[in-house]
Amino acid sequence: MTRPAVASARFAGVELGGTKCVCILGTGPDDVRDQQVLPTRDPSTTLEAIAQLLECWNASPEPFKAIGVASFGPLDLHRESPTYGRIGNTPKELWAGVDLAGFFSRRFAVPLGFSTDVIGAALAEGRWGAAHGLTDYAYITVGTGIGVGIVVAGKPLLGCHHPELGHVRVARAAGDDWPGSCRFHGDCLEGLASGAAIEARSGVSAAHLPDDDPIWHTVAHTLGQLVHILALSVGPQRLLIGGGVLNARPHLFPLIRRCFAASLNGYLDIPEVSCELDPYIGPPGLGTRAGPLGALALAMETGD
Amino acid sequence: MTRPAVASARFAGVELGGTKCVCILGTGPDDVRDQQVLPTRDPSTTLEAIAQLLECWNASPEPFKAIGVASFGPLDLHRESPTYGRIGNTPKELWAGVDLAGFFSRRFAVPLGFSTDVIGAALAEGRWGAAHGLTDYAYITVGTGIGVGIVVAGKPLLGCHHPELGHVRVARAAGDDWPGSCRFHGDCLEGLASGAAIEARSGVSAAHLPDDDPIWHTVAHTLGQLVHILALSVGPQRLLIGGGVLNARPHLFPLIRRCFAASLNGYLDIPEVSCELDPYIGPPGLGTRAGPLGALALAMETGD
Numbered sequence: 233m234t235r236p237a238v239a240s241a242r243f244a245g246v247e248l249g250g251t252k253c254v255c256i257l258g259t260g261p262d263d264v265r266d267q268q269v270l271p272t273r274d275p276s277t278t279l280e281a282i283a284q285l286l287e288c289w290n291a292s293p294e295p296f297k298a299i300g301v302a303s304f305g306p307l308d309l310h311r312e313s314p315t316y317g318r319i320g321n322t323p324k325e326l327w328a329g330v331d332l333a334g335f336f337s338r339r340f341a342v343p344l345g346f347s348t349d350v351i352g353a354a355l356a357e358g359r360w361g362a363a364h365g366l367t368d369y370a371y372i373t374v375g376t377g378i379g380v381g382i383v384v385a386g387k388p389l390l391g392c393h394h395p396e397l398g399h400v401r402v403a404r405a406a407g408d409d410w411p412g413s414c415r416f417h418g419d420c421l422e423g424l425a426s427g428a429a430i431e432a433r434s435g436v437s438a439a440h441l442p443d444d445d446p447i448w449h450t451v452a453h454t455l456g457q458l459v460h461i462l463a464l465s466v467g468p469q470r471l472l473i474g475g476g477v478l479n480a481r482p483h484l485f486p487l488i489r490r491c492f493a494a495s496l497n498g499y500l501d502i503p504e505v506s507c508e509l510d511p512y513i514g515p516p517g518l519g520t521r522a523g524p525l526g527a528l529a530l531a532m533e534t535g536d
Numbered sequence: 537m538t539r540p541a542v543a544s545a546r547f548a549g550v551e552l553g554g555t556k557c558v559c560i561l562g563t564g565p566d567d568v569r570d571q572q573v574l575p576t577r578d579p580s581t582t583l584e585a586i587a588q589l590l591e592c593w594n595a596s597p598e599p600f601k602a603i604g605v606a607s608f609g610p611l612d613l614h615r616e617s618p619t620y621g622r623i624g625n626t627p628k629e630l631w632a633g634v635d636l637a638g639f640f641s642r643r644f645a646v647p648l649g650f651s652t653d654v655i656g657a658a659l660a661e662g663r664w665g666a667a668h669g670l671t672d673y674a675y676i677t678v679g680t681g682i683g684v685g686i687v688v689a690g691k692p693l694l695g696c697h698h699p700e701l702g703h704v705r706v707a708r709a710a711g712d713d714w715p716g717s718c719r720f721h722g723d724c725l726e727g728l729a730s731g732a733a734i735e736a737r738s739g740v741s742a743a744h745l746p747d748d749d750p751i752w753h754t755v756a757h758t759l760g761q762l763v764h765i766l767a768l769s770v771g772p773q774r775l776l777i778g779g780g781v782l783n784a785r786p787h788l789f790p791l792i793r794r795c796f797a798a799s800l801n802g803y804l805d806i807p808e809v810s811c812e813l814d815p816y817i818g819p820p821g822l823g824t825r826a827g828p829l830g831a832l833a834l835a836m837e838t839g840d
Contacts, residue, residue, distance in 0.1 A: 306805070321805040368695040382769070384688060384695065391672040391688065391771020392808050399803055400768050401761060403705035403723075416803045419707075457705060464704050465686070465769050467695020499703055499720045501610070501625040504696050 244286055244296040245527025247349060248272070248303040248332070250324060250376065253282055254524040257289050257296065259532070261360050261518060261525055275330045283339050290340070299336055300345040300530030302352030302523065305379075307332075309347060309394055317346055323415075345530030349373070351388045352526025353474070353516070354381035359529050361517030362472050370468045371516065372458065373475030373523075374451075378422045380458070382466050389466065398422040402457035403495075405450060425454035427477045438477050451477075452484055456491030459513055463496065469504055474516040482515065489513050548590055548600040549831025551653060552576070552607040552636070554628060554680065557586055558828040561593050561600065563836070565664050565822060565829055579634045587643050594644070603640055604649040604834030606656030606827065609683075611636075613651060613698055621650055627719075649834030653677070655692045656830025657778070657820070658685035663833050665821030666776050674772045675820065676762065677779030677827075678755075682726045684762070686770050693770065702726040706761035707799075709754060729758035731781045742781050755781075756788055760795025763817055767800065773808055778820040786819065793817050 242265060245256040251272055258264040266289065270281050289296060306320035317333020333346045347355075354371035357363040363371070363383070371381045378398035382389040389395060399420045413432035414423030423429050430438040434447055441447060459471055478484060489509040496505070504512055516522045546569060549560040555576055562568040570593065574585050593600060610624035621637020637650045651659075658675035661667040667675070667687070675685045682702035686693040693699060703724045717736035718727030727733050734742040738751055745751060763775055782788060793813040800809070808816055820826045 380769075384693060385691075387689075389688060389770060392773045393767075393771040393804060393806050395771065396768040396804065400765050401707035401799060403707060416801045417799075461704050461765055461769070463697075464700040465684075465765070466693060467697040467699065469696045495705060495721075497720045500697060500700065502697050 242289075242294055242296045243298050243300065243528055243531035244289060245300045245302070245352075245524060245529075245531050246282055246286075246336075247352070247524045247527045248278075248301065249349065249523070250304055253278060254527070255282060255285050256524045256528050258528060260528065261521060267524065274326050279330075279332075279335050283335075286340065296342065296531070298343040298345060298531040298534040299340055300352065300527040300532070300534070301332055301336055302347060302349045302527040302530055303332055305348045305394065306396065307346075307348055307394065309390055310392075343531075343534035345532075345534045347388065347530055348379065348381065348394050349523055349526060350379035350381035351394060352381070352530045353518075353522040354383050354388065354472075354526070355529040355533060356518055356522050356525040357472055357516050358383055358386075359532070360525065361522065362511070362514060363470055364517070366469045368466065368468050369470045369472065370462050370466065371522070372455070372471060372473045374426060374455070374473060374477040375475040376427045378426045378458075378475075380462075382462075382468070384466055397458065397461070398426070400458070400461060402454055402461075405453040408450060408453075410450075421454055421458055425451045430477070439480065443481070443483050448481070448484060448487065452487035453491045455484075455488045456495055459488065459492040460495045463492075463500060463505065470511060471513050472516040473513065474519070474522055478515070479520055485510075485514060546598055546600045547602050547604065547832055547835035548593060549604045549606070549656075549828060549833075549835050550586055550590075550640075551656070551828045551831045552582075552586075552605065553653065553827070554608055557582060558831070559586060559589050560828045560832050562832060564832070565825060571828065578630050583634075583636075583639050587639075590644065600646065600835070602647040602649060602835040602838040603644055604656065604831040604836070604838070605636055605640055606651060606653045606831040606834055607636055609652045609698065610700065611650075611652055611698065613694055614696075647835075647838035649836075649838045651692060651834055652683065652685065652698050653827055653830060654683035654685035655698060656685070656834045657822075657826040658687050658692065658776075658830070659833040659837060660822055660826050660829040661776055661820050662687055662690075663836070664829065665826065666815070666818060667774055668821070670773045672770065672772050673774045673776065674766050674770065675826070676759070676775060676777045678730060678759070678777060678781040679779040680731045682730045682762075682779075684766075686766075686772070688770055701762060701765070702730070704762070704765060706758055706765075709757040712754060712757075714754075725758055725762055729755045734781065743784065747785065747787050752785070752788060752791065756791035757795045759788075759792045760799055763792065763796040764799045767796075767804060767809065774815060775817050776820040777817065778823065778826055782819070783824055789814075789818060 412419030412423030716723030716727030
């Protein structure tokens with residue numbers, strides 16, 4: 233059997249993370265032609281290494297059709313802005329102000345899809361994962377930090393700034409007055425439920441805590457509050473929660489569902505929020521691949 | 537000078553409220569041909585009285601081109617739903633399940649615009665008021681309850697349910713542990729900062745409290761939390777806060793801005809959230825007219 237002609241339209245994705253960059257070549261989860269992980273160093277070293285890998289892929293008989301860059305934020309995503317494509321005020325040393333979109337656009341004469349890592353992952357889940365066929369949904373990542381990508385009526389929600397719901401303040405669990413670990417807000421969502429917060433509070437990496445550690449109740453309560461906020465604001469049909477902390481803890485899903493249901497207390501009378509809340513609140517369909525596939529999805533969106 | 541021909545395209549609006557219905561005929565705030573207030577009684581009496589007024593308007597040489605209905609909620613706003621156009625599970629006696637859109641569509645052979653009162657008011661503010669020219673903004677009403685209408689990329693945000701942000705739980709002000717007045721959630725936004733909550737807490741109607749009553753700090757803190765949530769989720773370019781409680785208390789705006797700024801703590805580095813936060817957080821441009829003009833805006837949207 234010969235390979236269908238359509239398979240020659242390949243795409244390149246770059247997931248730019250705080251410690252590593254995943255570069256991916258292909259057309260989707262079942263057609264990854266190459267994937268390479270590079271360490272995130274200073275901006276020029278890192279971007280040059282990525283560009284050389286992409287040039288190598290591009291030199292093949294099947295050059296890629298578009299590039300997708302899914303990056304840690306904050307990012308300026310407004311095309312009409314004079315600082316479009318740049319990283320904003322990040323605490324990550326040397327990276328604030330770096331012109332990511334400009335770098336890739338100057339170096340490669342193909343369309344560029346550019347967004348945050350979580351918006352990319354949300355689009356990948358819509359294209360190939362647990363949000364397939366949905367028009368309104370959210371992808372939440374709980375790792376070192378907490379990020380939220382939101383899709384509304386089939387498009388990423390941007391407003392005048394991409395969502396930063398990791399830094400929303402939430403109602404605390406009764407009797408819990410730990411001050412939180414966020415350097416801006418103390419006990420915001422990220423300051424209570426991120427991997428960094430769990431480690432700051434317990435003194436142990438989230439990965440090494442037993443499933444029955446009481447800290448997971450704080451995490452579930454806090455994420456239940458995030459779901460409560462999302463359900464009553466953007467009204468997603470489904471909420472996917474992934475990232476390093478959640479991917480390893482499937483036991484948290486029933487807890488989060490229970491905390492959300494208790495918090496909402498029967499207020500929304502819609503089928504999506506049924507008694508079981510499964511699959512309303514669930515894991516991403518692509519698991520840990522949602523990030524790099526998100527970069528690929530951003531590349532493919534440029535041609536849609 | 538003869539009246540321009542375009543003025544003959546008149547529209548009818550119905551703002552359906554808990555205690556009264558405002559019916560309006562015209563094309564905008566500077567061209568209101570008639571406005572009538574009817575009491576809200578049981579559904580059939582109320583809707584029949586409205587329909588008779590509209591028929592009377594329609595019998596003139598200039599029949600209206602479309603009807604807009606802006607109603608209290610919850611409402612089913614999804615056209616493909618079998619219960620589209622109906623009021624949901626409202627505590628307002630006899631009104632749950634009432635088919636508002638069906639009633640007006642059967643009675644009048646013109647296009648019908650149908651949405652919540654706050655979404656209507658938001659669209660009116662975008663068309664004629666303080667959100668004119670903006671694509672992303674929120675209209676918040678603080679009256680007996682709290683409602684939020686959100687416009688994203690020029691369109692009302694719906695998701696699988698219209699926003700119900702009055703019932704989101706918020707971080708409490710330090711030292712404040714009043715349990716709140718919401719029958720679902722206790723100390724949610726509405727349970728802390730609505731007119732009903734103010735009266736439940738103080739024993740006095742909000743209208744009769746002095747401007748320096750300490751309760752206004754709770755209200756400002758709570759609304760500052762709502763702004764914090766909106767700023768980090770839908771990213772509005774501006775937030776307008778109106779309704780019976782706020783319209784009478786302009787002194788709350790500097791307090792709300794201060795509470796929001798303290799809560800956000802410099803996190804968002806965008807021009808909209810500048811140091812002054814004026815006009816980022818401000819009153820509606822149409823004041824108390826945003827509600828009925830919202831119904832008119834919904835009628836006019838049907839032809840856009």
